[in-house]
Amino acid sequence: MTKKISSFWILQIGGWLGDFIFTCILYISFSQHVTQSFFVVGFMEMLEGILITALLRSFIVHFNILQEELRKQISFLVLSTIVVSLLLTLMNIVTDNFINSPTNNTHREPVLFLSWIVSFIIIFIWNLLYFAYHYVVKSNKERLDKARLESLVKELELKTIKTHINPHFIFNALNSIRFLVNENPVRARLAITQLSILLRSSMQSENISTTALERELEIVRSYLALEKIRFEDRLNIQYNIEENALKMQVPPMMLQTLVENGIKHGISKLEEGGIIKISASVDNAYLLIDIENTGQLQQVYNKNGFGIAGTKNRLELMYGGAADFSIKGFKNNIVITEVKIPIDMDGSVTK
Known part of the structure; x- marks a missing residue:
C-alpha cells in the first residue's frame, strides 16, 4: 500500500x-552573465x-x-x-x-x-x-x-423533558383510575385499557422527535376517553381538525400535555365542568393548533408548571424562534392555548 x-x-x-x-x-531576466x-x-x-x-x-x-x-x-x-x-x-x-571560490570583497x-x-x-x-x-x-x-456539543445538549434536554412528561402524565392517569376502582369497576377496567394504550404510545414517543398530528390525536382521544369516565357529563369534548393538518408533524406527547393542562388547571377546578375543544389547520407555511378550554387564565397558566414550561422549551429547542406558543384568557371564562409550528412546502415540519 x-x-x-x-x-x-x-x-x-x-x-x-x-x-x-x-x-x-x-x-535570468536581469543578469548579464548567467553562470551555472x-x-x-x-x-x-x-x-x-x-x-x-x-x-x-x-x-x-x-x-x-x-x-x-x-x-x-x-x-x-x-x-x-x-x-x-x-x-x-x-x-x-x-x-x-x-561551490564558488571566496573572493575578497569590501562590500x-x-x-x-x-x-x-x-x-x-x-x-x-x-x-x-x-x-x-x-x-x-x-x-x-x-x-x-x-456546534456538536450544542446539538448534544439540545438532544439531552429534549430527552430530559420527555422523561418528565411521561411520568407526569402517568400519575395523573392513575389518579383518575383510582377514583373509579371502588365506584365503578366496569369503567375502571375500561380506563385501564385506555391507560395501556396511552402507556404504549408514550413509550414509543421516546424514540422519535416528531410524529404525525393524526397519531397525536389518537393518543389525545384515548386520554380524553379516560378523563370522560372520570368527569362524565362535566366534560364536553369537541374537535375541529382540517384534513390537510392530519399528516403534519408535531413533537410527540405535546398535544396531550396541553390538553391535560387545560383539564387539570381549568375544567377540574369548576364544579360544573366545561368544554375542551381542539382545532388544527394549515395556514401558509404554518401548522396552527388551538386548544380551548373552560377556565380562568390565572388558573390555567402557571409559568412554573412543567406542562407549559416543558412545551415552550421543546418548541424552542426544536424550531428556535420559528415556532410560537401563547395562552390567552377571555372574559367569557375561556382560555385558548395556541401553538404555531413552521412547515415546509412538502408538508413536513421545519426543524
Missing part, C-alpha cells in the same frame, strides 16, 4: 521550489530551506507550541524567525563558499546583511503561513466541536 504524502510536505516542497524557480527567473554555479547554489539553498523549516516544524510539534496561548505563539514566531533565518544565512554562506558585510534580511522575510512568511493555517484549523475545529 502506497503511503499518502501529507499536505505539509506537498506545500513545503512546492513552496520552496516555487521560490527557487522565481529567483531563477529574476536572475548560480543554479547549483540556488538548488542547494532550496534544499537547506526545506531541511531547516522541517526541523523548525518538528520543534513546534514536539514542544506543543500550537497549544500555547496566542501571546506565547507570537513571541515564538518572532524569536524563531530571527534564529532560523540566521542559521539559514550561515548555511547559505557555507554552501556558496564551497561583503552589506551583502551578508542583505542575505539575512531576505532569509528573515522568507522564514517569517513560512512561520506566518504555518501558524495561521493551524490557527484557522483549530478555530474551525473548536466551532465544530461547539
Whole structure:
C-alpha cells in the first residue's frame, strides 16, 4: 500500500521550489552573465530551506507550541524567525563558499546583511503561513466541536423533558383510575385499557422527535376517553381538525400535555365542568393548533408548571424562534392555548 504524502510536505516542497524557480527567473531576466554555479547554489539553498523549516516544524510539534496561548505563539514566531533565518544565512554562506571560490570583497558585510534580511522575510512568511493555517484549523475545529456539543445538549434536554412528561402524565392517569376502582369497576377496567394504550404510545414517543398530528390525536382521544369516565357529563369534548393538518408533524406527547393542562388547571377546578375543544389547520407555511378550554387564565397558566414550561422549551429547542406558543384568557371564562409550528412546502415540519 502506497503511503499518502501529507499536505505539509506537498506545500513545503512546492513552496520552496516555487521560490527557487522565481529567483531563477529574476536572475535570468536581469543578469548579464548567467553562470551555472548560480543554479547549483540556488538548488542547494532550496534544499537547506526545506531541511531547516522541517526541523523548525518538528520543534513546534514536539514542544506543543500550537497549544500555547496566542501571546506565547507570537513571541515564538518572532524569536524563531530571527534564529532560523540566521542559521539559514550561515548555511547559505557555507554552501556558496564551497561551490564558488571566496573572493575578497569590501562590500561583503552589506551583502551578508542583505542575505539575512531576505532569509528573515522568507522564514517569517513560512512561520506566518504555518501558524495561521493551524490557527484557522483549530478555530474551525473548536466551532465544530461547539456546534456538536450544542446539538448534544439540545438532544439531552429534549430527552430530559420527555422523561418528565411521561411520568407526569402517568400519575395523573392513575389518579383518575383510582377514583373509579371502588365506584365503578366496569369503567375502571375500561380506563385501564385506555391507560395501556396511552402507556404504549408514550413509550414509543421516546424514540422519535416528531410524529404525525393524526397519531397525536389518537393518543389525545384515548386520554380524553379516560378523563370522560372520570368527569362524565362535566366534560364536553369537541374537535375541529382540517384534513390537510392530519399528516403534519408535531413533537410527540405535546398535544396531550396541553390538553391535560387545560383539564387539570381549568375544567377540574369548576364544579360544573366545561368544554375542551381542539382545532388544527394549515395556514401558509404554518401548522396552527388551538386548544380551548373552560377556565380562568390565572388558573390555567402557571409559568412554573412543567406542562407549559416543558412545551415552550421543546418548541424552542426544536424550531428556535420559528415556532410560537401563547395562552390567552377571555372574559367569557375561556382560555385558548395556541401553538404555531413552521412547515415546509412538502408538508413536513421545519426543524
